[in-house]
Amino acid sequence: MPQRLTIGLSQSHTLSSLHLTLSALRETTKEAAQKGISILLFPEAYLGGYPRTCSFGAAVGSRSDAGRDQFLEYTKSAVDLGDTPNGAGDAWIEKKLPLNKETGRRGDGTREYLEEVARETGVFIITGVVEKAGGSLYCAAVYVDPTRGVIGKRRKVMPTGSERLVWAQGSASTLEAVTATIKGVRVVMGCAICWENYMPLLRYSIYSQGVNLWLAPTADPRDTWEALMRTIACEGRCFVLSANQCIKKKNLPGWITGAKHDSGSASGVRVHETLANGIPPNVFKGRRLSMTRTEENHEIAWTCDNDAIDESKPLEAPKQSRDASGEGEQFVSIGGSCIVNPMGKTIAGPVWEQENDLLFAEVDFDDCDRGHLDFDASGHYSRPDAFKLTVEGLDLNPPP
Numbered sequence: 128m129p130q131r132l133t134i135g136l137s138q139s140h141t142l143s144s145l146h147l148t149l150s151a152l153r154e155t156t157k158e159a160a161q162k163g164i165s166i167l168l169f170p171e172a173y174l175g176g177y178p179r180t181c182s183f184g185a186a187v188g189s190r191s192d193a194g195r196d197q198f199l200e201y202t203k204s205a206v207d208l209g210d211t212p213n214g215a216g217d218a219w220i221e222k223k224l225p226l227n228k229e230t231g232r233r234g235d236g237t238r239e240y241l242e243e244v245a246r247e248t249g250v251f252i253i254t255g256v257v258e259k260a261g262g263s264l265y266c267a268a269v270y271v272d273p274t275r276g277v278i279g280k281r282r283k284v285m286p287t288g289s290e291r292l293v294w295a296q297g298s299a300s301t302l303e304a305v306t307a308t309i310k311g312v313r314v315v316m317g318c319a320i321c322w323e324n325y326m327p328l329l330r331y332s333i334y335s336q337g338v339n340l341w342l343a344p345t346a347d348p349r350d351t352w353e354a355l356m357r358t359i360a361c362e363g364r365c366f367v368l369s370a371n372q373c374i375k376k377k378n379l380p381g382w383i384t385g386a387k388h389d390s391g392s393a394s395g396v397r398v399h400e401t402l403a404n405g406i407p408p409n410v411f412k413g414r415r416l417s418m419t420r421t422e423e424n425h426e427i428a429w430t431c432d433n434d435a436i437d438e439s440k441p442l443e444a445p446k447q448s449r450d451a452s453g454e455g456e457q458f459v460s461i462g463g464s465c466i467v468n469p470m471g472k473t474i475a476g477p478v479w480e481q482e483n484d485l486l487f488a489e490v491d492f493d494d495c496d497r498g499h500l501d502f503d504a505s506g507h508y509s510r511p512d513a514f515k516l517t518v519e520g521l522d523l524n525p526p527p
Contacts, residue, residue, distance in 0.1 A: 130312050134340070134366065135164040135487030138464040138478055140374035141176040145204060148174055149237070152254065153244050155485065160248040164487050165309050168253045170370040170464075171321050171344040172266055174237065175205040175257025177372060178293065179346070179459050181383045185292055198293060200382040205259040208269070209233025210280070212261035214298050220277060241269065242276040249273050251307055253318065255344040255370075258282070263295040268318050268344055270305045279305040283320045284329070300520030302329065304336040312492055315526060318342040324355055332518045334363045335505040337525030339469075339495040343369040348460045353467075353477050361471030364498035366490055373462035373482045377455035386455075466490075469498040 137155045142148045152169065159167045171177060178201055184194020209232065210219045218224055224233055232239065237256075245252050252271040257264055258280075266283040282297020304317040317333035317340075324330065324343055333341070341359055345352065348371055360367040376384065458480060465476035466488050475488045502508050505523075516523065 128311055130492040131489055132165045132309060132312050132314070132492065133163045133487055133489045134166045134368060134466070135159055135162070135485060136168040136368050136370035136464050136466070137170075138370060138373050138462045138481060138484040138486065139169060139173060140372040140378060140460075140482060141173055142378075143380065145174065145206065145237070148176075149240055151483075152241075152252075155483075156244050156248045156250050156252060158485060159487070160250050162485070162487060163489075164250060164485075166251045166253070166314070166340070166368075168342055168344060168368045168370045169255060170372045171255040171268075171346045172257050173255045173344075173372065175264075176201070176380065177257075177346050177460075178383060179374070179379065180376075182289070183292055185289075197382055200380070201257075201293065202259060202264065204380070205257040205264050206237045207235040207259050208238050208256070208267075208280070210258070210260050212263060212295075214260075214280075214282065214301065216300065220279065238269075238277055241271045245271040245273045245276070251309060253316070253342050253344070255320070257294075264293055265297055266290065266294045266320060267297065268320060268342070270316065270318075272307055278307070279303065281318045281320060283323060285323060285326065287322045298520060299332075299518050302332055302518065302521055304333065304338050304526055306526050314340050314492065316340045316342055318344070319359075321345040321347060324359060328516060328518075330359065330362070331505065331516055332521060332523060335516070335523040335525075337505075338363065339365050339492050341365045341367045343367060345369055345371045346460065347371065348373075348463050350463065350477075352463050353465055353473060356465055356467050357471040357473060360467040360469055362504055364469045364495050364502060364504070366469060366492070366495070367465075367467040369467075370464045371462050372460050373458065373464075373478075373480065373484070374460050375455065375482075376457045376459050379459065469495045 139151060139155060142151055156167060181197060182194065183197050184191030209224065215224055226233055241252060241254070251273060253268055256267050256269060258267040266286060268281045269277055270279040272278045281301045283294065284297050284299055286294040286296065304315050306313065306315050315336065315338045317336060317338035319329060319333060341363055343356060356367050356369045461480050463477045463479060464486055465473050466486060467473050468490065475486050478484050478486055
């Protein structure tokens, strides 16, 4: 029987509320279903949001009241999936935990919403979420089967850099792979979130479970990311889906930028002329200065001839690949989503500076076994007599 499926990802960005983001997820999944996509990945922290550029008012030995207010807003935007702070594992997945007597469910209803979307569309959904449990936030990813509902959840075990300030560490037991038979094709999925993909032992723990589909929701928009995805695909002899958000500064939450704007306008965009030391521009002998800021908050000044300027129009900065016209139009994440095959070849993407892009490819999962002819990272090539790995709370054998 042919082992072919169409797999895809959405290079979407978080919208201004959880309600709007969930509605966008539904519409994107419907579109994916129309294109024949059977498995669809959304980026890291898609539900709840990735707080890019936000410092939360923190420095070593100091936190500000304004930063605590930002954390409050971030907590309110996070998703409550009804799990416990330590993670209840199978009891949560199988809905065996006590229910809230007022609502008749656990959590805020997001889990049920995702299950409904998967059931309606027939698409297996994996999405990044910022999950709140108790007083902590976790960067997570949930697996949603069209017939069985949620069948698994990953919590990121090692937040990177400043992420550690706002995200707790998840249990390594959540690295457990999940299985689904989709249109007659058995798919074993494992998920590594963002820079977890740089952790060699974590990668091996997922390889050991016999995955043929590797999911890598990320927030890394650098061009070096694709090389890592190609390495993992070739090393694990598996297909890789990697989805990142593509988002402009103007679309970041107002509690981060301090701006008041709506998603349907270009507010927050600023292209302005800056006067050096208060001196009028004509002092520069026929030259004028235009200032803008880069993603890293550095100022860049361009000079231009006065003779070339139409004084009736606002001064605009020269076009750049990372900044369409002004500060609000600057990309704070340029995407880079891609799909890679088991021999390490990129077969779709990477996609740059394209918001809300749907990327997909029809693949043959038999290619994973074809690749095992000469390499199996956790099998005949692994020298199990010489090297051993154990992971707390995790069975490293392939699922039955």
